[in-house]
Amino acid sequence: MASTSTGDVLPSGGKIFSTVPDLFFLPEFVFGGLVWILVASTKIPDTNPLGWVMFVSVFCFIGTTLWFFFFLCGANQSSIWPGLDVAYHFVASVFYLSASVILAYITFRTANFASISDELLKIYRLDISAVVMSYLATLLYFLHTIFSGIRWKRS
Template identity: 75%
Template sequence: MASTTSGDVLPTGGRIFTSIPDVFFIPEFVFGGLVWILVASTRVYLANPLGWVMFVSVFCFVVTTLWFFIFLCGANQGSIWPSLDVGYHFVAVVFYLSAAVDLAYITILTSQTVTVVGFLKIYRLDIAAVVMSYVATLLYFLHTIFSAIRWKSS
């Protein structure tokens, strides 16, 4: 991977595809989008916290997209951007971890109704969404750690 210590602190343009932690943008899009799609394709019941999961997945997807384009266009060259990078990704980790725990809890509760016809498909979608949300949490966590290392070295 290319180093980002050649003058500017944060990479711009095509260099974001070759620098750590910015290489995590694309997997964050993919797994965050999968959480969004999988949760949107299930049934929502009245006392169900899937609204929080949808908020987190949509919020992180939109903000990560904006963040990606800011980095791609090179508008991230101020001295505040490395700390903002760490801060946003830390918030995303906390949000995604709370959403993943809520989603796992709902999946455990719905596992008791799997015997009813039609619930097996929803249960499988919920399991896939739980796995994808924990993978998204891990990706955002790795991005936070590497962004913090880059911030401290700048």
């Protein structure tokens, strides 16, 4: 019996701007890039584990950029791509969740020192912004995973 799918498994080209899971690409760029910028603009002491947060934000930003261009160029038309789409976004959401928890912990830990000087208060506010953006990026990657999984099961 022939396959009911005619190679139209995943959208490509301009169609990626009209499908639900793929609409999350642009907000993922924005919030992931903001996490990267906000964490990079703070002062990081030697004992601070924000290196993982930077790795996650840079890795996911570059990975999502490559993924977006694969979809845009139409290189995603093989039958393996729906599963890879789910796997990539699941890994990205787990990475971002772990980075968000670490970032929230570091921000909470430095809250006591924020009242000492204006410089520390500025860094504390940047960290709070980074935590919010990180959790939003986590949510976007998680939603992308869910909707990509639904699309995968339908294909």
